[in-house]
Amino acid sequence: MTFDPYASSRETTEGRVYSVTGGDWDELSTEIGATKEERVVVNMGPQHPSTHGVLRLILELEGETVTEARCGIGYLHTGIEKNTEYRTWTQGVTYVTRMDYLAPIFNETAYCMSVEKLLGITEQIPERAQVIRVMMMELNRISSHMVCFGTGGLELGALTPIFFAFRDRETVLDIFEEVSGLRMNMAYIRPGGVAQDVPADAVSRIREACRDMRKSFKDNETLLVGNSIWMKRTKDVGYLDLAGCMTLGVTGPILRAAGMPWDLRKSQPYSGYENYNFDVITTDTSDAYGRFLVRLGELEQSLRIIEQCCDFLDKLNGAPVMVADKKIAWPAQLSVSADGMGNSLSHIREIMGESMEALIHHFKIVTEGFRVPAGQAYAAVESPRGETGVHTVSDGGTRPYRVHFREPSFNNLQSTAAMCEGGMIADVISAVASIDPVMGGVDR
């Protein structure tokens, strides 16, 4: 046999192994045809349109059946946890928001909750700040689920859902831009509250957006629910039952699709979730279709919560959005202008022209930061993908000693093997899409 750069073969302890990387496979197929065993190891990704980002799947196949599935991750590792140790506690928000980039508000809130726990100020966070946090989280849940439907559809060959999904996601991102100045990675939630109040006319616009979205969500619903092609690709695919979820530590829509009504917003309320009326959506099919239905149901519940937030915001108009303790609260008053979020001009005038003490205070808090009592804390929120938990350790300094994110994507991706092995190779795509991993969160 002549040397073929695209299809070489070598002897190993397990027999003859043929490596194929593309190009002309003719010679290989004749050679393989002669052997009895047809065990093929396919490397899928990390650069592959159907692997939900830079995920590498190593699949061992017999015919079209997957006998073993393993994940290779780490392609997006950026050392965010390490970086936070070299910045102040407030600057940490800017880093952690970039982990799970589809759910930035959840990363920020979980991180801030754990810093606030260390500071012992959980009870002092102003009510209006809590309402804004809840509203931003629920808006974020909608925009995140929209990417799940859109890209999940694309991966299964359904090109229409993404147009509906990204149209609605755009509505949410416009609200984010109006409130925080940024469409993603906002660093909007800060230890002690939020960076700034919502603009005066934003609440009415959010109400309007809720009305529009409630109507436009129907497009994807009527397109996909009961759709025979969608059902064939997702029903009974990627099966993971309750026992599997428990031992693998799987939370979020996957756990709720296995019939367990476990939602931290209900069971361990934070940020005042106990004041809102909403339902925990469950299905009992434990498959990809059930997870799709759970996410679809959560959209409506998020809209319900956002509308209640708008009512609370009207009631709490003018109330503070940052903790009263000046030794913790960010001194700068921010404002959103044409080029994004920045210091408000009136604050600049005060520190530069009127008060020397205000300037010193501003300088100390912004450069040195505030000190956090030594100890450790764990805070968790229900993100679109499950429990986002943050373990922070302080040595009493102005910078974190250790920040660890318990990322639901990282944890849930482990269930790929349990969901895919024994199934068809086409179903791997469906199963991974139903886990909805975000590689930024997996690799951090």
Added chain:
Amino acid sequence: MSQNEGMFGVHGTGDTSGFGGLVRTGVSTGSSERPYGSYFDDVADDLERAYPDFNDAIEAVVVQNGELTLHVKREKLEEVARILRDNSNLQFEMCLGVSGVHYPEQSGRELHAVYPLLSISRNRRIRLEVSVPDSDPHIPTLVEVWAGNNWHERETFDMFGIIFDGHAGLTRILMPDDWAGHPQRKDYPLGGIPVEFHGATIPAPSERRSYR
């Protein structure tokens, strides 16, 4: 209890910023006094009843920030974990991973592994903490108890060099397989890869500016 002083490497009369005067006190590891409050007393009592070796295995019970931490000896970790999972009064069905922490100044117990546990049946959370010396960084694996710990233990090995004995495939998970060193340790510099450009080397950020 340890103490840390100063910041950004400024000291003495040349220090006009005041950073040199910062004093930080390390984390206390002493046991908390009873009553622990909340459901913590029940958890401790139930574990003590179900596990005769309780006093030997649990080095300290710490209640801080409204959270219960059980400091467990590494030899007893798996036994304690199994009882916490299986005992009908405890029912901690879920382990939410492992978080490593490196305390270089705690000689003899430099490396800590922290396991947040969750009981869905009883809606409770506790935390297990194991500390091992840097010279002998071995902790028994908990993958047999909670299968979901597999990747988390690989991550902690990757980042801290803690070796989880009995883990079926303890390899690096986030860093490349041939990476040298464990990046989350305190003696590992931030951005510790020298960058070469036209023969010039750029030092790591932590060497360009003192963060100590």
